Amino acid sequence: MKFSAMMALGLTTVSLACGGGSSHKNSMLPIAVSASNIQPIVVNSGPAGNYANGLFTSVTVCVPASSNCQTIDGILVDTGSFGLRILSSAGGGALTLSLPQQKASNGTVGECTLFVSGYTWGSVNTADVMIAGEQASNVPVQVIDPTFAAVPSACKSAGVPENDSLQTLGANGILGIGPFAADCGEACDQTGSSNPGMYYECAGSSCQIAAEPVTQQVQNPVALFPGDNNGVIIQLPALTASAGSLSGSMIFGIGTQSNNSLGKAKVFPVNSSGEFTTTFKGQTYPAFVDSGSNALFFLNTNTTGLSTCSNSSGFYCPSSTQNLSAVTSSGSPSQTINFSIANADSLFSNRGDFVFENLGGPNPGTFDWGLPFFFGRSVFTAIEARSTPAGTGPFWAY
Amino acid sequence: MFVFAVLAAAACSLPAFAVLGEDVSSVQADRVHSNASMRVTTAQNYTIHELRSATGVVVREYASASGKIFAVSWQGPTLPDMKQLLGSYFEEFQKAAQSQNRPGGHSPLIIQHPGFVVELGGHMRSFVGRAYLSDQMPSEVSNQEIR
Structure with missing residues (x-):
């Protein structure tokens, strides 16, 4: 940081x-x-x-x-x-x-x-x-x-x-x-x-x-909440380059109003630990979606081939930006997620930037789909035991 | 290649585990004084002592053939007692964690010191991590086996 x-x-x-x-x-x-x-x-x-x-x-x-x-x-x-x-x-x-x-x-x-x-x-x-x-x-x-x-x-x-x-x-x-x-x-x-x-x-x-x-x-x-209480949507625009700020919307309720329907979003139920799975290079790992994590945190240098940073502790610093792919799934529904990881030391060197699409770091045996995952998506979080038009929570949908 | 035995749980108050860097005999002593059940798995160059505490946290302790615990891992709805688990290495862990503190506290904690590595990840209701003594690993054991 x-x-x-x-x-x-x-x-x-x-x-x-x-x-x-x-x-x-x-x-x-x-x-x-x-x-x-x-x-x-x-x-x-x-x-x-x-x-x-x-x-x-x-x-x-x-x-x-x-x-x-x-x-x-x-x-x-x-x-x-x-x-x-x-x-x-x-x-x-x-x-x-x-x-x-x-x-x-x-x-x-x-x-x-x-x-x-x-x-x-x-x-x-x-x-x-x-x-x-x-x-x-x-x-x-x-x-x-x-x-x-x-x-x-x-x-x-x-x-x-x-x-x-x-x-x-x-x-x-x-x-x-x-x-x-x-x-x-x-x-x-x-x-x-x-x-x-x-x-x-x-x-x-x-x-x-x-x-x-x-x-x-x-x-x-x-x-x-008395209504709109079965979950929330986070909407953030796609990011084409690092930026100083990025504005979006948090919408309450899933399928309760005309502005919060699931549309074509795929539904991924989560287990009692609040997790689903992600498959990367043929191996499947526990995974979660977390707007409070400030990067895509996943696995380690051995499994990703991404070296860690000399300055920015806890982040990846590949010599050139790497394009990667993983599959999120929860039973039968699955979706391929393409993402890129850039050199965090380089990203942080521009003092005016605070929003980064390609920021990643290691995480022991786990895939944490942090904030960059939300850019360019509508991400639905359904609360446990609450019904929605796509079934009962807990689930993520996107 | 793996064999295991399930041992009966003993009841007491505090969940306690053996300590990184110490002798494997402390596993047995701690189990008796803990509320944990234990399973022993034997691999080629080491044994794994797996303890499940009453809080649902599973701790694995990796012991070399000479009986020294060279690695520990954990997984569960909360953190294990890191002070107990890391023993003499706890202070080094705590200091490094303080100095790496970043706003938010939501990113994984990765500490890589010469000879001592700690990795901690997860989120509310689900924590996962491991710690190992990299220069005390038995030969031909990869840190990928610690999980």
Whole structure:
């Protein structure tokens, strides 16, 4: 990840609420721009000014059943996680609104949320969440706050860094809109050794692992909308060259309105881990679609022939751009995906660019179809147990 | 070429595994003190001790003929206790992870030090990874076999 001076974002709450109105001359896709279920999204350097391939939007949170609200932009749009997490001002984030904390039998509820290369720590709070014209009431959200209680040792023993500041998170929050409704599920409602240690009961600064009922866990807000609640579409234009920013749309609901039908999209059911498969050079690997991953992360140098970078740790740096192909599948439906990987050190050398189509990196034994996969596609994410015209979620379609 | 035996699970509180770089006898000791079930697989140059914890995380420990654990891998809905699993290498892992921290925290974590490699990937509800001591691998064993 490169670091460069903060760029002017040119993005305000007002322009987001009005749909942005940008043109998309480089797109083959008609990008929907305005309806009550459409939210503008943008790929740019984000609120910390240093994010490559970060997809951002704004979210309004309110103290439940009140007009006491705050609109927060620079929230990362993430189909690889579930639930809304907002960085508190104590962590350098934009959130200053005081949202009520979720109570436990003896204190309040805390959460240690593991992402792959970092964790977020903070309290579980309740908010009404408004995005575009949609509103979800009484949504459990995480307020990321390094000053909330001491980080439990079980959370620290994962060894990955705490992402509790604007600098380490690169965003004012994360909007997890992947194919599940709750961030953990049944496992976190268990007591004893089978509980993975994500939820805590905190009295003062001391926190103990606690069972958390599924519906009280941090929730994908889309699943709690009164309508348009079976999933979401991410639409971004195709990219012909690296750019400073790229605008698109997030559309709520699948087959619930005239603007969110599946059309000719192929449906790929996902398993209980939120995965399907991808076949590359004759071998089949677990795979997932993740707008919150900032590159195509797959396999390693031995299997891809792509060398890693000398400067940009965690990315591929082939000497010339490589055109590759893989097949995504889930049982019988399958689709060939063509993609290219360029030299990340070269891509990052242009300081004005923050949107990259050909950015890739290694990933142990797995295919992570990150943000570049979304360019030039409408990608549907259907939520578990919700019906759509193409069957019940969870699935991806594109 | 693979044989395996299923051993009964023993019950206790903390899931604990043997430690990278230490002797394989610690696997058995840890299993007794863990809530894990274990399966042993024998390959030509090493044995794999596979433990499944109560949280559903599967950890594989690769032991050389001389009994030293030269690699570990893991897969499951959460991460294993990396501090326990990496032992004396945990601090090196933690330091490297901190220094590589990138905004978002959603990209895989790849640490390649001389003699010590860690790769961590996946997403919420599904994590996968491996760690190995590259200069302590038995001869003729490829790191492709660690998974």
